[in-house]
Amino acid sequence: MSQETRIRRTTVPQIAARKGGEPIVSLTSYHAHTAAIVDRHADFILVGDSLGMVMHGMETTVGVPLELMIMHGRAVVRGTKKALIVVDMPFGTYEESPNMAFRNAAKVMKETGCGAVKLEGGARMAETIRFLTERGIPVMAHTGLTPQSSHVMGGFKTQGRNEETWASHIDDARAVAEAGAFAVVLEGMVEPLAAKITKDIAIPTIGIGASVECDGQILVLEDMLGLNPWTPKFVKVYGQLGPMIEQAVEAYAADVRTRAFPTEDEVYR
Numbered sequence: 001m002s003q004e005t006r007i008r009r010t011t012v013p014q015i016a017a018r019k020g021g022e023p024i025v026s027l028t029s030y031h032a033h034t035a036a037i038v039d040r041h042a043d044f045i046l047v048g049d050s051l052g053m054v055m056h057g058m059e060t061t062v063g064v065p066l067e068l069m070i071m072h073g074r075a076v077v078r079g080t081k082k083a084l085i086v087v088d089m090p091f092g093t094y095e096e097s098p099n100m101a102f103r104n105a106a107k108v109m110k111e112t113g114c115g116a117v118k119l120e121g122g123a124r125m126a127e128t129i130r131f132l133t134e135r136g137i138p139v140m141a142h143t144g145l146t147p148q149s150s151h152v153m154g155g156f157k158t159q160g161r162n163e164e165t166w167a168s169h170i171d172d173a174r175a176v177a178e179a180g181a182f183a184v185v186l187e188g189m190v191e192p193l194a195a196k197i198t199k200d201i202a203i204p205t206i207g208i209g210a211s212v213e214c215d216g217q218i219l220v221l222e223d224m225l226g227l228n229p230w231t232p233k234f235v236k237v238y239g240q241l242g243p244m245i246e247q248a249v250e251a252y253a254a255d256v257r258t259r260a261f262p263t264e265d266e267v268y269r
């Protein structure tokens with residue numbers, strides 16, 4: 001038997017148990033090598049359908065196909081050892097019925113090896129969340145600003161600015177928690193509403209543009225690395241990889257043009 005100590009991945013119950021405790025750290029990743037770096041620091045990694053916009057230049061996440069999520073999900077699982085891997089269910093693969101959601105979520109779990117799936121929607125998705133969790137598929141829910149519904153919402157708008165809408169956001173969060181979701185992403189939500197929901201429900205809330213009041217935080221990796229041409233206002237940028245790549249490519253191009261490459265002796269010595 002191998003003497004190597006086996007590193008165990010963070011489990012769904014371990015994330016659920018962090019409610020009200022040490023803040024949960026998470027980031028998106030779509031790529032084996034960056035996921036390996038994130039894995040050393042994050043509790044869970046989300047293979048978000050934002051990959052359609054970030055990796056593939058789409059305008060919204062609506063056009064992301066299931067096969068693309070599976071391909072990137074597999075890469076992230078391969079590149080990691082420790083974090084729980086959650087894969088997003090893309091638009092049109094789960095909303096129609098619990099049966100359809102089960103079929104596609106089971107495919108995602110079997111073909112990627114991920115530990116859970118995420119889907120968007122509150123009360124309207126509660127029946128499906130219950131159906132999946134009762135059949136062995138852990139579900140992270142996602143309410144507030146739900147990008148897959150951006151056409152209905154009229155864009156990517158912060159939710160809860162009008163206090164009259166709070167009741168329906170609170171109902172959504174309660175419904176997914178009661179249906180068995182192990183955590184819920186609150187996206188683009190005013191702070192007092194996020195705080196109220198976080199106090200009100202028994203599962204961890206993971207904020208993105210939803211204030212420090214949540215039980216954990218998630219950001220799109222490329223946003224916090226300064227790699228995206230446009231970054232939402234709420235994102236703190238921790239690195240400037242865009243300008244670094246530009247500089248490196250410029251230096252490479254100059255070397256090629258001036259034939260300033262390593263000599264054969266240097267390369268093959």
Ligand code: KIV
Pocket residue numbers: 028046047048049050051088142185187208218220
């Ligand atoms: O797709 C995604 O990256 C997400 C996060 C923004 C939470 O859903």
